[in-house]
Amino acid sequence: MAENKTTRNDGDVLAYLQSVANKRRREDSLVMLDLMGEVTGLPAEMWGTSIVGFGSYHYQYESGREGDFMLTGFAPRKQALTLYIMGGHERYAELFARLGKHRAGKSCLYINKLADVDLAVLREIIAASVAFMRSERPSSN
Numbered sequence: 679m680a681e682n683k684t685t686r687n688d689g690d691v692l693a694y695l696q697s698v699a700n701k702r703r704r705e706d707s708l709v710m711l712d713l714m715g716e717v718t719g720l721p722a723e724m725w726g727t728s729i730v731g732f733g734s735y736h737y738q739y740e741s742g743r744e745g746d747f748m749l750t751g752f753a754p755r756k757q758a759l760t761l762y763i764m765g766g767h768e769r770y771a772e773l774f775a776r777l778g779k780h781r782a783g784k785s786c787l788y789i790n791k792l793a794d795v796d797l798a799v800l801r802e803i804i805a806a807s808v809a810f811m812r813s814e815r816p817s818s819n
Contacts, residue, residue, distance in 0.1 A: 686734065686746065689724030698754045706792045707754040710761070713797070714750060717804045720819065729753045729762070733808070735815040749811050749819075750804055758788040763803060765810040773803045 695711065698704040711722055711730065718732040725731040731748030738744035753760045758781070767774065767782050774782065778795035781788040787803070789795055 684726040684729060684747070686731065686748070687724050687726075689727070691722045691724055691730055694724060694728070695730070695754070700754070700756070702791055703754045703759060706759050706789075707752065709792055709797075710752045710759065713801060714752065714804060717801060718749060718808055720749075723748075725751060728755075731762070733819050735811055735819075736817060737815075749808050758790050759792070761787040761789065761800075761804070763787050763807045765807050765814070769810065770803050770806060773799055773806065777803065 691711070695704060695707045698707060707730070714730075714732050715722060720732045722730050722732060725748055729748070729751050730753070731751030733749035734746045735749060736744065736746050748762065750764065751762045753762075762785060763770065764785055766785075767787075774780070774787075776796065777799045779790065780795060789800075792800075
């Protein structure tokens, strides 16, 4: 069975974020670092080479594949700031409607710049996602 590409490692989160070339994306990432740290109460850790994650949970599929993944996190991608929101976006539809300018994928929330969204609503979305994962996966941290 193939190994997971995105695993927790001991990379330096601040050094990584300070290396982000786009100034606005770098500044927005530092805001997200603080916000997600406050919401989760957990330290930031690198996952793979470009994702900053908080906490973790263990999963196992019926196929037998298993691993660990972050409770929440973000990545300062070239096209957008990508946030990892678990639990399915339909669960957060009312909050997404109030968030501001964004796009959503399966478990990703894409924001061009934080100035486009309501940070209080974003905090609610992150908190709801983390609470959902902690209730679904009691062994998560």
